[in-house]
Amino acid sequence: MRARVALFVLVLVAFVAPAWAQQPLPAAKPEQVGMSSQRLEGVAQMLRAQIERGRFPGAVVVVARKGKIAYFEAFGQRDPQTGAPMTKDAIFRLYSMTKPFTSVAAMMLVEDGKLTLADPVSKYLPQLAKLQVAVAKQDADGKTNYTLVPAASEITIQDLLRHTSGIVYGQFTPNQYIKEAYAANNVSWNDQTPEEQLERLAKVPLAHQPGTVWEYSLSTDVLGRVIEKVSGTTLGAFLNERLFATLKMPDTSFVIPQSKVARLAQPFAVDKATGNPIKMLDVTVQQKNDAGGAGSAGTAADYVRFSQMLLSGGQLNGVRLLGRATVAYMTTDHLDTIKTAVPNALVGYGFGLGFSVRKSDGVSNLIGSTGEYGWGGAAGTTFWIDPKEQLVAILMTQTNFGTAAQRLDRGLFRHAVYQALN
Numbered sequence: 001m002r003a004r005v006a007l008f009v010l011v012l013v014a015f016v017a018p019a020w021a022q023q024p025l026p027a028a029k030p031e032q033v034g035m036s037s038q039r040l041e042g043v044a045q046m047l048r049a050q051i052e053r054g055r056f057p058g059a060v061v062v063v064a065r066k067g068k069i070a071y072f073e074a075f076g077q078r079d080p081q082t083g084a085p086m087t088k089d090a091i092f093r094l095y096s097m098t099k100p101f102t103s104v105a106a107m108m109l110v111e112d113g114k115l116t117l118a119d120p121v122s123k124y125l126p127q128l129a130k131l132q133v134a135v136a137k138q139d140a141d142g143k144t145n146y147t148l149v150p151a152a153s154e155i156t157i158q159d160l161l162r163h164t165s166g167i168v169y170g171q172f173t174p175n176q177y178i179k180e181a182y183a184a185n186n187v188s189w190n191d192q193t194p195e196e197q198l199e200r201l202a203k204v205p206l207a208h209q210p211g212t213v214w215e216y217s218l219s220t221d222v223l224g225r226v227i228e229k230v231s232g233t234t235l236g237a238f239l240n241e242r243l244f245a246t247l248k249m250p251d252t253s254f255v256i257p258q259s260k261v262a263r264l265a266q267p268f269a270v271d272k273a274t275g276n277p278i279k280m281l282d283v284t285v286q287q288k289n290d291a292g293g294a295g296s297a298g299t300a301a302d303y304v305r306f307s308q309m310l311l312s313g314g315q316l317n318g319v320r321l322l323g324r325a326t327v328a329y330m331t332t333d334h335l336d337t338i339k340t341a342v343p344n345a346l347v348g349y350g351f352g353l354g355f356s357v358r359k360s361d362g363v364s365n366l367i368g369s370t371g372e373y374g375w376g377g378a379a380g381t382t383f384w385i386d387p388k389e390q391l392v393a394i395l396m397t398q399t400n401f402g403t404a405a406q407r408l409d410r411g412l413f414r415h416a417v418y419q420a421l422n
Contacts, residue, residue, distance in 0.1 A: 024301035025308055028068035030420070035063070035070045039420040044073065046416045050409055051076040054272050056380055056399040058086030058265065060300040063417055064308060064392040072300075079266040088301065090265045091251055092396045093281055095294045095377035097303070099220045101239055101252075102292035103161055103354025104310075105227050107326050108242055110157075114230050117161070120154035121222065124229040127202040128155060128222070133166060134177050134205040146177045148205055155210045160223040161353040162334045166206030167217045174342060178207045189221045189291045190281065197289060198225060208341065214351055215341035224292025235290035246319060247305050252298030254290045256283050264297070267379070267398040278400050280379065294378070300396045303383060307392040311385050331373045331385075333357045366411055367418045382410045393417045 030037045040063070047059050058076025062069065074086040109115040122129035132148040139145055151166070159165040168175070170182025181204040186192070192200070201222070207215060224235040231238045236254040244252050256264060267278045281287075283297040305316060310331070314322030322330075333350030340346055348364025349356045355373040358364065374384030380397035395413045399406060 023069065023072075024062075024305045025064055026068045027072075028066075028070060030070040031422070033065040033068050033070050034422045035065055035420050036422055040071050042419060043071065043413065043416040044075065046412050047075045050412070054268075055409060056397040057268060058090075058397070060086060060088055060090055060092075060265075060394075060396045061413070062300045062304045062392070062394040063420075064304055066390045067308060067312065069304070078263075080268050081266065086265070087263070089251070089263055089299055090396070091256055091260060091263045091297050091299055092265045092381055092398055093283055093377070093379050094252075094296045094298055094303075094381055095281070095379050096375060097377040097381050097383065098291070098296040099293050100310075100354045100375060101243060101296060101306070102220050102224050102227065102235065103330065104322065105235070105239055105243060105292075106157065106161060106223055107322055107330060107353065109227065109230055111323060111326060115157055115226070117156065117158040119157050121157065121160060121165075121226060122154055124226045125198055125222070127198045131155070131166075131202070132205045133209050134175070134181075134207060136175075136177075151206060152209050153211060155206075157223070157226065158334070158353070159210050160219040160226070161330075162351050163214050163217050163219050164208075164211050164335075164338060165217060165219045165222070166208040166210050166213070166215075167201065167219050167222065168207045168215050168341075169217055173207060173215065175207050178205065181205065187218070189218055189294050190287060190289075192288055194225050194228065194289045197221070212338065213341050214335055214338055214346070216345065218293060220293035220354075221291055224290060227292070228290075235292050239296075243306075243321065244302075246321060247302075247309060247316060249298065249302035249305055252296060252302045252306075254283070254295050254297075255286050256297055258284070265396070265398045267400065271400045273400075280398070300394045303394050303396075304392055307383055307385050307394065311387060311390065311392055329353070331355060331357060331371070331387075333359055367415055376410060380406055380409070382413070384414070389421065391417075391421075 057080040060074045063071040074088045076086050078084045078086045078090050131151045133151050134146045135149050136144050155165045173179050185200045185203050187200045228235055261284050270277050309316040313324035314327045330353040335350040350359050358368050358372040360370050369386050369388040372386040376382035378401045380399040383394045385392050
């Protein structure tokens, strides 16, 4: 009799375990958490329409409200080359959705008493002391010239977290002088060791005086170097131990093992708008550095657990990663009167410590709530957390970098989610 019972349990576990593995949070019918099942079909209709238009091969969506999964679906293809269908456990290159991980890791060290936000970065990375700033001046003929002057203050840890360091992304900055300096010195986030990255950054001027202008940047990658210096280990190892393992995010990492490579979501081979090949970061091999601003990969299921931890004030299922006050501080606007280098970059939003933060219900052309925060990744991933609505939404796709179509897709997804609220 006992043998039969044991066999029954083994069979039951074999069938039930995969379902457990796919359910990152408790599930509920949409109506139980104040959403409409019928209107959530608008999410499916929108994504299927975009897939049919060839915008991206496939997508995975998770919508959670009040701590429960109301909608979790996969659409289209995981690999358009083989025709493999998209699955809920598909792994996506997260690119800039890595930044919130690194920001949380830094605030863990702040809570540990090993960092303060006022610390100068040079305390940990002496290569970045005594930097210069490129100041633009127009001559009588209207031509812009640049003069190098000493930085009026040092970059702080807070500057790295909120992108007010004066460091930029060379390919995105509107400052042509800085763009050329970054290109000449090969300043980037990938294909260079941590030491090479810091040496190259030390050779180029800052685009702005520290603490004065918001410009999206390599700051979070530099923050990763600080975390490594303080913790005495690689960023990947720190995140694996303190964040991913603790939160039970088994499929998120800087390197995807061979046993999981078949689950990696792939883009189209070429960009249909330009005909150019679409190239993605190879997350199946160890890169030269763990890029805290762009280098990780993971699943929608893992990311909704991370997001729910933040929405729940720094804890999930009784496991606390950050204090409630720390999360509130991180998700408050830290820009105030600070201007932005790209005026249209944050319309209606400010920036906290690792996330954009909505300043009012209006202004932005996207539906949302005051205090909502989140960010996106260059290859089509996005997430946001709305404390007012107790809402988490995740969209994962793999497509060409930073296109206008991508922004449209994100807006359509956002509106499809909000219109389903009862």
